[in-house]
Amino acid sequence: MIRMNQVVKSYTTGKVDFTALKGIDLHIRKGELAAVIGPSGSGKSTLMNIVGCLDIPSSGEYMLEGSDVGQLSSNELAEIRNRKIGFVFQAFNLLPYATAYENVEVPLLFAGAKAKYRRERVIELLSRVGLANKVSNRPTEMSGGEMQRVAIARALANEPDVILADEPTGNLDSKSGGEIVKLFHELWESGKTIIMITHDNNIAATAERVIKLKDGMIDSNGLKARTSA
Amino acid sequence: MIPLMTIKQFFNDMRRQKLRSALTMFGIFWGTCSIVLLFAFGQGITESQIKAQRGLGDNIAIIWPGVTSKEFRGLPTGRRVRFTEEDARLIKSKAATLKGISPEYRGWNINLRYKKQTTLRSVSGVWPEFSDLRNVIPDIGSRFINKRDMDEKRRVIFLGDKLAEDLFEEAEPVGQSVLFNGTPFTVIGVMKEKKQNSSYNGRDNRNAFIPSTTFKAMFSRRFVNVMIVQAYPTASMEDTKSEVYKIMGERYKFDPSDKEALSIWDTTRGIAFLKTFFMAFQYFLFGIGVATLITGGIGVSNIMNVVLEERTKEIGIKMALGAKKQMIMLQFVLETLLITAIGGLLGFLFAYALIQVFPYLELDEFIGTPRVNMVGSLMVIGVLGLVGLASGYFPARRAANLQPVQALKLF
Numbered sequence: 001m002i003r004m005n006q007v008v009k010s011y012t013t014g015k016v017d018f019t020a021l022k023g024i025d026l027h028i029r030k031g032e033l034a035a036v037i038g039p040s041g042s043g044k045s046t047l048m049n050i051v052g053c054l055d056i057p058s059s060g061e062y063m064l065e066g067s068d069v070g071q072l073s074s075n076e077l078a079e080i081r082n083r084k085i086g087f088v089f090q091a092f093n094l095l096p097y098a099t100a101y102e103n104v105e106v107p108l109l110f111a112g113a114k115a116k117y118r119r120e121r122v123i124e125l126l127s128r129v130g131l132a133n134k135v136s137n138r139p140t141e142m143s144g145g146e147m148q149r150v151a152i153a154r155a156l157a158n159e160p161d162v163i164l165a166d167e168p169t170g171n172l173d174s175k176s177g178g179e180i181v182k183l184f185h186e187l188w189e190s191g192k193t194i195i196m197i198t199h200d201n202n203i204a205a206t207a208e209r210v211i212k213l214k215d216g217m218i219d220s221n222g223l224k225a226r227t228s229a
Numbered sequence: 230m231i232p233l234m235t236i237k238q239f240f241n242d243m244r245r246q247k248l249r250s251a252l253t254m255f256g257i258f259w260g261t262c263s264i265v266l267l268f269a270f271g272q273g274i275t276e277s278q279i280k281a282q283r284g285l286g287d288n289i290a291i292i293w294p295g296v297t298s299k300e301f302r303g304l305p306t307g308r309r310v311r312f313t314e315e316d317a318r319l320i321k322s323k324a325a326t327l328k329g330i331s332p333e334y335r336g337w338n339i340n341l342r343y344k345k346q347t348t349l350r351s352v353s354g355v356w357p358e359f360s361d362l363r364n365v366i367p368d369i370g371s372r373f374i375n376k377r378d379m380d381e382k383r384r385v386i387f388l389g390d391k392l393a394e395d396l397f398e399e400a401e402p403v404g405q406s407v408l409f410n411g412t413p414f415t416v417i418g419v420m421k422e423k424k425q426n427s428s429y430n431g432r433d434n435r436n437a438f439i440p441s442t443t444f445k446a447m448f449s450r451r452f453v454n455v456m457i458v459q460a461y462p463t464a465s466m467e468d469t470k471s472e473v474y475k476i477m478g479e480r481y482k483f484d485p486s487d488k489e490a491l492s493i494w495d496t497t498r499g500i501a502f503l504k505t506f507f508m509a510f511q512y513f514l515f516g517i518g519v520a521t522l523i524t525g526g527i528g529v530s531n532i533m534n535v536v537l538e539e540r541t542k543e544i545g546i547k548m549a550l551g552a553k554k555q556m557i558m559l560q561f562v563l564e565t566l567l568i569t570a571i572g573g574l575l576g577f578l579f580a581y582a583l584i585q586v587f588p589y590l591e592l593d594e595f596i597g598t599p600r601v602n603m604v605g606s607l608m609v610i611g612v613l614g615l616v617g618l619a620s621g622y623f624p625a626r627r628a629a630n631l632q633p634v635q636a637l638k639l640f
C-alpha cells in the first residue's frame with residue numbers, strides 16, 4: 001500500500017540546510033493501524049505530510065498503491081489527496097467561517113459529487129461521528145473534540161483507504177481524546193489503513209504497530225519480530 | 230462539473246466572508262460612484278456653459294455702425310458709416326460664406342400693455358431669419374415672424390418668455406392683443422426658455438420682436454441699429470467679416486481693412502476660448518479621476534492583503550482536501566469579478582440615481598445638468614476590477630503554487 005525507499009527531506013532556511021528526514025525506508029500494508037512516535041523535531045510530521053501528498057520528498061521514492069508519487073502532476077496529487085487519503089490535523093484546519101456541514105461537504109464538492117449524494121453523505125458522516133445535532137455549528141461554536149470529529153468526518157468523505165492523523169488528540173483533553181482514538185479504532189476495524197502520530201504512549205500501545213522516529217531516521221519500525229524471523 | 234462545483238463553493242465562500250466581500254465591494258462602489266459623479270458634473274457644467282454661450286446664437290457676429298479711421302481715395306477719416314435694410318439684402322446676396330443675416334432696429338422705452346399690466350420695454354424690428362440666428366425659438370403653440378408678416382407689415386409681436394410672464398401672468402399670451410405705444414398688436418408667439426450668458430442689448434427673454442417692415446413704418450427709421458450675420462458652420466467667421474468689410478467698403482467708400490468703419494463683435498471667439506477652457510477643465514477632472522482610481526485601487530489592494538493570511542491558509546486547507554490549482558484560481562477570479570461587477574454596478578446606479586434626482590434640486594442654472602458618461606464609467610469599473618484582481622490574484626497564485634503543507638504553514 002505505502003512503500004518508501006530512502007526518502008530524504010531537507011529544508012533550506014537562509015543559508016543553513018537542515019535535513020529533517022535522512023533516508024526513510026518504510027512499508028505499510030493495507031489495513032494496518034500504525035502509530036508513529038518519537039521526540040519532538042524527529043520528523044514525524046514531515047514524514048506524515050509526505051505520506052499524505054501534502055509535501056514532496058527531496059529525494060527517494062514513494063510508491064502509493066503501486067504508483068510512483070514523485071512522477072505525478074500536481075493535479076494527480078490533488079486527486080489522490082481528494083479520494084485516497086483522509087488527513088486529520090492536530091490543529092483541525094477547518095474552514096473557520098463554514099458550518100460543520102459545509103466543512104464536510106468540501107471534499108465532496110472537489111470530487112464533483114451530485115447534490116443529493118452530497119447531502120446524504122454529509123449527514124451520514126456527521127451522524128457517524130456523533131454530531132448529527134451540530135450540522136449548522138461553526139468551528140467557533142464547537143468544542144475541540146467536536147471540531148476534530150468534524151475533521152474526521154471530512155477526512156472520510158470520499159471513502160479513502162488511508163487515514164493519516166498528525167497528533168489528532170494533541171489539542172484535546174483525555175476524555176475527548178479517548179473518544180477520537182475510539183473512532184479511529186472503529187475505522188480500522190471497518191478496514192481502513194490508519195497511521196497516527198502520537199506523543200501519548202497509552203494511545204501508541206493500542207496500535208497494531210509502533211513506528212519510532214529519531215533524528216529523521218526510523219529507530220524501530222515495529223516489525224522487529226517479523227524481520228528478524 | 231468543475232465550474233458547477235466552483236460556483237457552489239464560490240457562493241458559500243462569498244456568503245461566509247461577508248466582511249471581506251463587503252469591504253472590497255464598497256471600495257469598488259465608492260470609486261465608481263465618485264468618478265461617475267465627477268465626470269457627470271464636469272460634463273454638465275461644460276455643456277451648460279457652452280449652451281449658455283450659444284444662447285446668443287451659433288457662429289454669429291454683431292455689426293454696429295462705425296466711423297472711418299483711414300483715408301480712402303481722397304475721402305477724409307471720421308466719416309460715419311451707417312447701414313440700412315437694403316445693405317443687409319446686399320450682403321445677403323453677395324457674401325459667399327454667409328448663412329444668414331438680419332438687420333435689427335431697436336426702439337427703447339416702448340409702452341407695452343395688456344389689460345391693467347404695463348411695462349416699458351425695448352422692442353426690436355427684425356427679419357424672420359432672426360429666430361435662427363439668435364436662437365430665439367418659439368415655444369409650443371407659438372410662431373416667429375414670417376414672410377407674410379413682413380410683406381403686409383402686420384402688427385404682430387413676439388415676446389420674450391419673462392416679458393410674457395410679466396404681462397400675462399397665468400393667461401395664455403398667443404392670440405391676445407397688447408397695446409404697443411397705444412396701437413393694438415397681436416401676440417404670435419412666446420420665446421422658448423433658453424440660457425443666455427451674454428448679450429449686446431439685454432436678455433432676449435425680456436425683449437419683444439416685431440417685423441422690421443412694421444417697425445420701419447411706425448418709427449420712420451432709415452438706419453438699422455445692428456446687423457446680425459451668421460457664417461456657415463464650415464466657414465470661418467474671419468472670412469465672413471472680410472466679405473462684409475469688402476461689400477460695405479465698396480458701397481460706403483471706405484478701406485476694407487479699416488476695422489473701425491464698422492464695429493464687429495465676433496462671438497465665435499468667446500466660444501473658442503470657452504472650448505479651450507473646458508478642454509483644460511476636462512483634463513483636470515481626468516487627473517482627479519486617475520488620482521481617485523489610484524487611491525481606490527490601493528484601498529482594494531489593501532483589503533485583499535489584509536485577507537491574504539486567511540486566504541493562504543484557506544487555500545492550503547482546500548488543496549489538502551483535493552482542490553486543483555485551476556479550481557482555486559478560477560474561484561478567485563470569479564469572486565473578484567463578481568465583487569467588482571456588483572460593486573461597480575451599485576456605484577454606477579447610485580451615481581445615476583443622484584444624477585436623475587439632481588435636476589429637481591433646480592441648481593442647473595449654476596452648474597448645468599450632470600450627464601453620465603457610459604464609456605468612462607465602464608472604464609472605471611474595469612480598472613478597479615483589474616486592480617482588485619491583480620492585488621489578490623498574484624498572492625493567490627503564489628499560494629496555489631505551493632505544496633499544501635507550505636500554504637498551511639505560511640503564516
Ligand SMILES: Nc1ncnc2c1ncn2[C@@H]1O[C@H](COP(=O)(O)OP(=O)(O)OP(=O)(O)O)[C@@H](O)[C@H]1O
Nearest residue numbers: 011012013018020039040041042043044045046047
Ligand atoms: N518548513 C520548514 N523549514 C525548515 N525546517 C523545518 C520546516 N518544517 C520542519 N522543519 C524542521 O524539521 C524538523 C522536523 O520537524 P517535524 O515537524 O517533522 O517534527 P515533529 O517530529 O513533527 O515534531 P513535533 O512532535 O514537535 O510535532 C524540525 O527540526 C523542524 O524544525
Ligand SMILES: [Mg+2]
Nearest residue numbers: 044045046166
Ligand atoms: Mg509534528
